[in-house]
Amino acid sequence: MMSDYSRDALRTAVLYGLLSILWFMACDILLPLFVDEPARLAFCHQMAGYAWVLLSAVTIFVARDRLRKIIGGEAHFERQQDDYDRLRLAEAVFDSTREGVLVSDAQGRIVHVNRAFVDITGYQAEEVLGFNPSTFKSGRHGPEFYRQMYHSLLSVGQWSGEIWNRRKSGEIYPQWQTIRSVMGDDGQLKHFVAVFSDITAIKRSERELAQLIHFDALTDLPNRLLLTDRISQALTSARASKRGCALLLIDLDHFKNINDSLGHNVGDDVLKAVAERLKGLCGNETTLARPGGDEFALLVKNCSQVVRAAALAQQVSEVLKAPFVIAAHQLFVTASMGISLYPGDAQSAEQLLRNADSALFKAKSEGRDCYALYTEELTAHAQQRVQLAGELRQAIEQGELRVFYQPVHDLITRSVCGVEALVRWQ
Structure with missing residues (x-):
C-alpha cells in the first residue's frame, strides 16, 4: 500500500x-x-x-x-x-514464550505481563496492572532476602535465584527468576523486567530422586546411605553435648527360608510388617533404618549405657514374638542383634557400623534369637577370620590342600557303608 x-x-x-x-x-x-x-x-x-x-x-x-x-x-x-x-x-516473542514475563516501572508498579504469566499465576493482566509485585509474596522469605535482591538490582543491574511466590488460588510454588533493571538514555532507571519459570515439577523430581537415593523403596525407611549420615550427625551432636549414642543392628533369623518356601512377595510383606512393629519402639531420639536385605538398624541418641541398649534389644525380641499372619500363613520371626556404643566402642560412623556388625556375627554364632555387645576381642576375631579366609584362598590356588578318604563301617553287618572325607592343609 x-x-x-x-x-x-x-x-x-x-x-x-x-x-x-x-x-x-x-x-x-x-x-x-x-x-x-x-x-x-x-x-x-x-x-x-x-x-x-x-x-x-x-x-x-x-x-x-x-x-x-x-x-x-x-x-x-x-x-x-x-x-x-x-x-x-517482540510482542509475538513476548506472548509466545513459555516463561512468565513481568515488566514494572521504576516505582515497582506492574505495567505489562505476558500470556505465560497469566497461565502460571492464574491472574489476568487487568488484575495486576498498576500493582506491586509484592502482591505475590509467599511469606517464605524474610525482609533480608528482598533487601539483598534489591541491592543486587541497584548495584549490578540484575538478580537471579529461586523464589517462592503465591498463585491467585493461594498455592505457593517455587520459581526460578531473573530480574534486570532497564536504564533510559539519560542513565535513569526506567523499568524492571522479571522473567521466571515455574519449577514445581523440578522440585518434585528432586524430592523423588532424594527419596530413591536415601530411603528403602519397600519399607520407606532410611537406607544404609542415609543411616550413615544420621550416625555422623548423631556423633557430632554427641560430641558437642558430651553424651553417647547406641547402634543396634537387627538381622532376621533364617529369613531366607521364608523367601525360598513361600516366595519373595510373602517375604516382602514380612519385612514391611516387621518394620511397622519396630516403629512402635521409636521415639524422638531413635532412627529406624533398613540397611538392606533382612537387616534393620536402630540408632538411639543420648544412649551411652549398656543397660539401656540391652533393654532396647530385649524389647525388639519381645515385639517380634507374636506371630505374623501373612497371606494366610502364620509365621514366627526371631532376630539376632549386635550392639555398638559411642564413645566406648567407636569414634566414627563407619567404625560404629563395623563394630555393631561384628557383635551381630557373634550373636548369630551363639545360636541366634539373642543379642551381643561389641568387645575389642570381636574385632580381633573378625580380623583372624578375614586373614584365614585369605590364606585358605591362597592355599587352594597353590594346591596346598589334600583330601583323604577313610571308610565308614557298619558294626552290625561289618560292611563298608560309606566314606569320610578329610581335608588337610599341608
Missing part, C-alpha cells in the same frame, strides 16, 4: 512532467509566430529550455521546505514501519 508521502511525491512528479510538456508545446506554437528566421528560432528554443530549467530551479528553491518534508517524511515513515515491525515481532 502506497503511503501519503509516496502519493505526494508522485503527484509532484506528474505535475512537473505535465508542466514541462505544456511549456515546450507552448514554445513550439508561439515562437514561430514571432520569429521567422530558422537560426533565430533555434536560438529562441534553446533559450526557452534554459528558461524552463531556471524556472524549475527557482520553484524547487521556493518549495524546498515542502520537498524536504516529502523526502524526509518518507525516510521517517520507513523507520517507523521498521520500528513497528520490530515491536510486533
Whole structure:
C-alpha cells in the first residue's frame, strides 16, 4: 500500500512532467509566430529550455521546505514501519514464550505481563496492572532476602535465584527468576523486567530422586546411605553435648527360608510388617533404618549405657514374638542383634557400623534369637577370620590342600557303608 508521502511525491512528479510538456508545446506554437528566421528560432528554443530549467530551479528553491518534508517524511515513515515491525515481532516473542514475563516501572508498579504469566499465576493482566509485585509474596522469605535482591538490582543491574511466590488460588510454588533493571538514555532507571519459570515439577523430581537415593523403596525407611549420615550427625551432636549414642543392628533369623518356601512377595510383606512393629519402639531420639536385605538398624541418641541398649534389644525380641499372619500363613520371626556404643566402642560412623556388625556375627554364632555387645576381642576375631579366609584362598590356588578318604563301617553287618572325607592343609 502506497503511503501519503509516496502519493505526494508522485503527484509532484506528474505535475512537473505535465508542466514541462505544456511549456515546450507552448514554445513550439508561439515562437514561430514571432520569429521567422530558422537560426533565430533555434536560438529562441534553446533559450526557452534554459528558461524552463531556471524556472524549475527557482520553484524547487521556493518549495524546498515542502520537498524536504516529502523526502524526509518518507525516510521517517520507513523507520517507523521498521520500528513497528520490530515491536510486533517482540510482542509475538513476548506472548509466545513459555516463561512468565513481568515488566514494572521504576516505582515497582506492574505495567505489562505476558500470556505465560497469566497461565502460571492464574491472574489476568487487568488484575495486576498498576500493582506491586509484592502482591505475590509467599511469606517464605524474610525482609533480608528482598533487601539483598534489591541491592543486587541497584548495584549490578540484575538478580537471579529461586523464589517462592503465591498463585491467585493461594498455592505457593517455587520459581526460578531473573530480574534486570532497564536504564533510559539519560542513565535513569526506567523499568524492571522479571522473567521466571515455574519449577514445581523440578522440585518434585528432586524430592523423588532424594527419596530413591536415601530411603528403602519397600519399607520407606532410611537406607544404609542415609543411616550413615544420621550416625555422623548423631556423633557430632554427641560430641558437642558430651553424651553417647547406641547402634543396634537387627538381622532376621533364617529369613531366607521364608523367601525360598513361600516366595519373595510373602517375604516382602514380612519385612514391611516387621518394620511397622519396630516403629512402635521409636521415639524422638531413635532412627529406624533398613540397611538392606533382612537387616534393620536402630540408632538411639543420648544412649551411652549398656543397660539401656540391652533393654532396647530385649524389647525388639519381645515385639517380634507374636506371630505374623501373612497371606494366610502364620509365621514366627526371631532376630539376632549386635550392639555398638559411642564413645566406648567407636569414634566414627563407619567404625560404629563395623563394630555393631561384628557383635551381630557373634550373636548369630551363639545360636541366634539373642543379642551381643561389641568387645575389642570381636574385632580381633573378625580380623583372624578375614586373614584365614585369605590364606585358605591362597592355599587352594597353590594346591596346598589334600583330601583323604577313610571308610565308614557298619558294626552290625561289618560292611563298608560309606566314606569320610578329610581335608588337610599341608
